[in-house]
Amino acid sequence: MNAQASPSAAFDVQRIRADFPLLSRTVHGKPLVYFDSANTSQKPESVIAAVDTHYREHNANVSRAVHQLGEEATAAYEGARDKLARFIHAGSRDEVVLTSGTTQATNLVAYSHVLPQLKAGDSILTTVMEHHANIVPWQLVAARSGATVKAAPIDERGELIVEKYVELLTPEVKLACVTHVSNVLGTVNPVREIARECRKRGIPLLVDGSQAVPHRRVDVQALGCDFYALTGHKMLGPTGTGALWAKREHLEAMPPFFGGGEMIREVKFSGTTFAAPPHKFEAGTPNIAGFVGLAAAIDYYESVGFTAIEAWEQQLLHYATERLREIPGLRIIGEAAEKEPVISFLLEGAQATDLATLLDLEGVAVRSGHHCAHPLMQFFGVPATLRASLAFYNTREEIDSFVAALLKVRRLLR
Numbered sequence: 541m542n543a544q545a546s547p548s549a550a551f552d553v554q555r556i557r558a559d560f561p562l563l564s565r566t567v568h569g570k571p572l573v574y575f576d577s578a579n580t581s582q583k584p585e586s587v588i589a590a591v592d593t594h595y596r597e598h599n600a601n602v603s604r605a606v607h608q609l610g611e612e613a614t615a616a617y618e619g620a621r622d623k624l625a626r627f628i629h630a631g632s633r634d635e636v637v638l639t640s641g642t643t644q645a646t647n648l649v650a651y652s653h654v655l656p657q658l659k660a661g662d663s664i665l666t667t668v669m670e671h672h673a674n675i676v677p678w679q680l681v682a683a684r685s686g687a688t689v690k691a692a693p694i695d696e697r698g699e700l701i702v703e704k705y706v707e708l709l710t711p712e713v714k715l716a717c718v719t720h721v722s723n724v725l726g727t728v729n730p731v732r733e734i735a736r737e738c739r740k741r742g743i744p745l746l747v748d749g750s751q752a753v754p755h756r757r758v759d760v761q762a763l764g765c766d767f768y769a770l771t772g773h774k775m776l777g778p779t780g781t782g783a784l785w786a787k788r789e790h791l792e793a794m795p796p797f798f799g800g801g802e803m804i805r806e807v808k809f810s811g812t813t814f815a816a817p818p819h820k821f822e823a824g825t826p827n828i829a830g831f832v833g834l835a836a837a838i839d840y841y842e843s844v845g846f847t848a849i850e851a852w853e854q855q856l857l858h859y860a861t862e863r864l865r866e867i868p869g870l871r872i873i874g875e876a877a878e879k880e881p882v883i884s885f886l887l888e889g890a891q892a893t894d895l896a897t898l899l900d901l902e903g904v905a906v907r908s909g910h911h912c913a914h915p916l917m918q919f920f921g922v923p924a925t926l927r928a929s930l931a932f933y934n935t936r937e938e939i940d941s942f943v944a945a946l947l948k949v950r951r952l953l954r
Contacts, residue, residue, distance in 0.1 A: 551852040556844065557933050559584040570903025573938045573945075578723050578751060578882050578929030579907050580773045583837070587776055590836035594829045602828055603802055613828055620831035621818075623838045624783050628749075628768065629759040632788065637818040638826060641782035642750045643673045645769035648784055648821060649746055650677035652794040653767075654715050660686030665708050665743075666717040667692045667700055668919050669725060672912040674717050674748045687714070691915065698725040698874030706737045716745045720752035724911045724927065725874030726857075726882030728752075735764035744790070750774055754931065755853055755880045757846040760785050776841065777834035780827045791817035798823040849932045856930050856939065857881040863943045867950065873925050881930035884911075887946070890953050892924040898952065899926075902945035 557563050560582045565572050574582060594616065600609035602617045617638075625633040639645045654664065664678040668691050678689045690713075692705035700718070709716060716738050721728050731747055738745040744766035752758055754775040760768045767790070772781030786794075796803055796814055800823035805813040814820040841849070860883060864870055869888030887895055896908035907927045910917045917923060928942065 551848055551932075553852065553933065553935050557935070559586070559840075560933055561585060561588070563933060567903045567905070568901050570901075571941070573904045573941050575928040575930060575934070575938070575942060576905045576907050577754070577931040577934075578774065578927065580779070581754060581776050581931055582933065583776055583778070583833075584840050586840055587778070587833045587836045591778060591829045591833040594832045599829075601825055616832045616835070617826065617828050620835040623835045627758075627838050627841075628753070628770070628785055629761055630785050631761055634816070634818055635785055635788055635791065637784040637786065637791070637821045638831060639769075639782045639784055640780050640827065641771040641773070642671075642748055642769040645767075645782060645784035646673050646746065646748070647677045648797045649715070649767050649769075649786070650681045652797040652821070653744075653790060654678070655681040655685065656795065657714055658682065658685035658687045661712055662687040662714050663690050663710075663712050664688075664715045664717065665690050665692060665705070665713050667705065667719070667729075668694050669698070669700065669722045669727065669913070669916050670717065670719055671723050671748060671750070672914070673750075674719060674746075675915070678715070678717065692718075694727075694916075694919065697876055698722065698727050699876045700727070700729050702730060702733060705734060709737060709741050709743055711741075713741075713743050716743050717748070718745070719748040719750075720758075721749075721755070721880045721882075722874070722913075722916075723751045723882070724884050724913045724916055724925070725876060726751075726879035726884075726929075727874060727876040728878040728880060731763050731765060738766075739764060751880060751882070756850055766790060772830065772834040772837070775834075776837035778827070778830040781830040781834045784821075788817070791821075794821075796820050796823070800824045844932065852932050853881045853930065856934055856936065857883070859936055860928065860930065860939045860942075863939055864946075867943065867946060869950070870946075873920055873922070882927065883929075884925040884927045886922060886925055887950060887953075890950070892926050894953075895926055895946075895949060898949040899942075899945055902941075902948065904942050904945045906942075 746767040892908040
């Protein structure tokens with residue numbers, strides 16, 4: 541793919557789709573309509589080829605050999621760190637810790653940054669709309685220290701009530717957390733404003749960027765947060781990849797979370813001297829081929845351009861929302877003013893899981909369930925929703941097929 545799109549150029553979605561092998565397959569004899577990219581994105585041929593080439597031509601462990609293969613593998617792995625640092629506008633490559641994803645990244649902050657300073661009476665602030673990965677780690681460290689976890693409220697549109705969030709930034713808060721984009725609602729939160737309020741109070745802010753990085757240009761320095769977590773498999777990359785960006789002063793002060801090889805300078809039974817950040821947080825053999833693939837995914841995003849991606853995805857979101865509103869008895873959950881292309885919904889008289897199963901028979905892949913967001917489901921008073929999550933490789937014609945399948949299923953269920 542080498543189609544650098546400009547804001548004025550027509551978005552050649554068919555050319556892009558040709559780069560994604562899986563999008564051409566059929567399911568139950570029907571053309572696949574893949575609307576589950578918030579769960580995991582599909583992979584372009586260049587990512588698949590990069591992983592394949594690594595195993596065929598460069599496979600070796602990193603940082604452990606002076607032979608040619610070891611040097612090639614190390615250069616490719618560290619090259620992925622360089623690309624990630626540039627991709628999110630980190631101040632330095634040494635601020636990027638390579639992880640298995642956002643879950644490992646948030647747990648690293650929980651146990652290495654937060655737990656050592658927590659005591660009874662302290663608290664951690666998160667929000668009602670968070671993924672479990674931005675709730676459960678804080679609960680675990682709070683339980684070990686006598687601290688508490690507080691959740692800022694949202695409104696019926698699925699928007700964070702920012703003034704309430706700010707009110708909860710009290711002196712006992714040792715860490716504030718917020719998702720950049722809700723994985724259920726698509727809501728885009730005002731991270732810069734939240735970060736500004738946190739800085740005024742000297743409270744570090746962690747941002748879950750899993751659902752933001754695939755859809756928009758992210759500049760961690762401009763956002764003003766202290767920690768930013770992302771997941772590779774949601775941004776065209778392989779599973780088991782991701783990163784934690786953190787301000788250098790935090791990484792310097794944080795003790796290691798995992799122990800083992802490659803995160804040390806010297807080991808003696810009298811004590812161990814650890815490597816400098818970010819390597820002191822990367823014990824053991826990493827997912828080398830995965831990060832080679834993630835580097836290729838970043839190259840692919842750059843070749844398409846986020847200006848073009850954002851514009852096309854917003855067109856798809858608007859069109860899908862309007863088409864879904866035409867269906868009698870359909871309720872959209874979350875209608876924030878600023879959203880990414882994620883739509884959660886319910887259809888009157890139908891269970892979410894039943895709907896998803898019947899839609900699958902029509903070739904349509906959507907996710908049903910609580911989406912790792914139990915507190916959010918409780919807020920809206922529902923056990924589950926259907927979620928259609930789109931990406932820049934989707935089309936208006938697929939939305940039409942999705943709506944037609946929904947109408948067919950609705951007739952069957954009546």
